[in-house]
Amino acid sequence: MQTISTLILLVLFTTLSFGQEEETGHSITVSIDNITSNEGxxxxxxxxxxxxxxxxxxxxxxxxxxxxxxxxxFKNVTPGDYAIMALHDKNDNERMDFDSNGMPQEPYGMSNNPMSFGPPQFHLAQFKVTDEDLKLAIRF
Structure with missing residues (x-):
């Protein structure tokens, strides 16, 4: 009987220890406050x-x-170089839509809010995660 009790306690403690997620990195909080509509x-x-x-x-x-x-x-981000891309998916098709000439039909933005013509580039949107949580604002 004592063996069964010990086994039950062992299983219970093992289950509880796996139920808790250990945070291994930092968080990046992103805000966007210039979205033109609430659709999508x-x-x-x-x-x-x-x-x-x-x-x-x-x-x-x-x-x-x-x-x-x-x-x-974004949670549990380990230190390193990153960029964030954001898309206002107005029609909820989970992809960016383009005109026939290749221009985006939906608003988008990136970290650092670069103003560039042509495709987005990593080095313009790049930021570094070091030893603290970050707060970023992106504009569309």
Missing amino acids: HVLLGLHTKDTFMKGKGIQTLKSKIEDGKVKVT
Whole structure:
């Protein structure tokens, strides 16, 4: 009987220890407050140089828009160089839509808010995560 009790306690403690997530990095809180409508969602991707402009980032978030604003947090980000891309997905098709001439139909933005013509570039949107949490504002 004591063996069964010990086994039950062991299983219970093991289960509880796996239920708690250990934070291994920092958080990046992103706010966007100039969204022209509440339709659709905002899609955000946290990218490294290797993932930038090549699909999903290392973390992705989707946020509902309230009063033309969103605020999201990427969690457990390890130190390094990153860039964030954000898209106002007005029609909720989870991708950027383009005109026939290749121009984006939906608003988008990046960390550092670079003003550039042509495709986005990592070095313009790049920021560094070191030993503290960050707060960033992105404009569309």
